Amino acid sequence: PASEPRLVAARRQEHDYVVDHQGDRFVIRTNDTHKNNRLVTAPGDDPSEARWETLIAGSDERYITGFQPFADFLAVEERIDGLDQIRLVDRAGKSTYVEFPEAAYRVAIGANEEFVSRTLRISYESMVTPDTVFDYEVDTAQLRTRKVQEIPSGYDPAGYVTERAMAPARDGARVPVSIVFRKGTPTDGSAPLYLYGYGAYGSGMPPSFSTTRLSLLDRGFIYAIAHVRGGDELGYHWYEAGKLDKRTNTFNDFVDVARHLVAERFTRPGRIAIAGGSAGGELMGAVVNQAPELWGAVAAHVPFVDVLNTMLDTSLPLTPIEWPEWGNPIEDKAAFDYIRSYSPYDQLKAGHYPPMLVTAGLNDPRVTYWEPAKYVAKLRTLKQDDNLLLLKTNMGAGHGGKSGRYDSLYEVAEEYAFMVAAVGDP
Secondary structure, eight states, rough: SSSSSOOOSSTTTTTOOEEEEEEEEEEEEEEEETTOEEEEEEEEOOOSSGGGGGEEEEOEEEEEEEEEEOOEEEEEEEETEEEEEEEEEETTTTTTOOOOOOOEEEEEEOOOOSSSEEEEEEEOOOOOOOOOEEEEEETEEEEEEEEEOTTTTTTOGGGEEEEEEEEEEEOOOEEEEEEEEEOOOOOSSSOOEEEOOOOOOOOOOOOOOOOTHHHTTTTTTTEEEEEBBBTTTHHHHHHHTTTTGGGGHHHHHHHHHHHHHHTSSOTTTTTEEEEEEEHHHHHHHHHHOOOGGEEEEEEEEEOOOHHHHHHHTTSTHHHHHHHHHOOTTTTTTTHHHHHHOOTTTTTTSSSSOOOEEEEEETTTTSSOOOOHHHHHHHHHHHSSOOOOEEEEEEETTBTBOOSTTTTHHHHHHHHHHHHOOOOHHO
């Protein structure tokens, strides 16, 4: 600890690396040769790049998201085919994977304070299983439950089912879908379905547990998450395939997931309630324009629906830093034309639209309140139906909606009430 600091790797554009120490060596996660990262080791007395040796190579099929060293092994967080995995690598380089019982789940390495240990603490949850702390015994490959999130109102996970599907997209890609429903819910096409999506900034949407979601499931809804391009569920390339001049892949994926769920008889057109916020609200606006006949209800929270005008307005504090995500229509005509081709506000046309709940926050610095307002105002002049179109502006909230112990729950209840009224309480 008294020695001089040593440089592991000099800073350079788009090189991201993380370093940790394991006894006589360093372990490093780096994206130097593959955007999905690789793991390398380096001697403890010389961690410079010239001494890096590959421990786990980068791969299109495997996304290395994290790791933690122990004295005798290395725990590695990976995502394979969109599903979280924990891999254990011993000092000889032999790998094993921790096995989990459900088809769709979220798992991460938990708090492990002891370096010399043969027990790995794991944080686990699924759309059926509440947040759970496991201890994994490395020598026996056994999971021991240490703590389970308590649901004060009472909850029996045996009454619910989670599934995982891969929906075919129109360009041949396979889009992961996480699904949950109450046992006994019909899967003959008659059930209402709530479909959520985001798909931006490389932010994946894990299939995690929600107490509020139980309200919908117990009313006969099927709930699904479309892991569309723009997130990083299938790796860094999945993110890149949903940004800039590939942005419309995100919207196409969502529509294709919905059609796949209809084909698999989870629901039918007109009984699908969809929701997303911010960039996910942009997704809502785009898919409403593309396939309005599919949706029975839409909740677009603080939606980024006026993409072109926002990216042209440099007086907005976030516009320049957003250009790498959407493109710069000021300097690039191709970007201007492409953004205009999908921007939900610009693509509104006369026709029929599903029932919609649109929200805004008066103090929102990311999606300014007038963006959802002008979208709703334009839509009111163009829609040729009597379906409900609501604009709710939170006068004391920002981008994340109301805070406080109960206010956020009131907002969820409001959205769910809108959905149930629109698609019909089974």
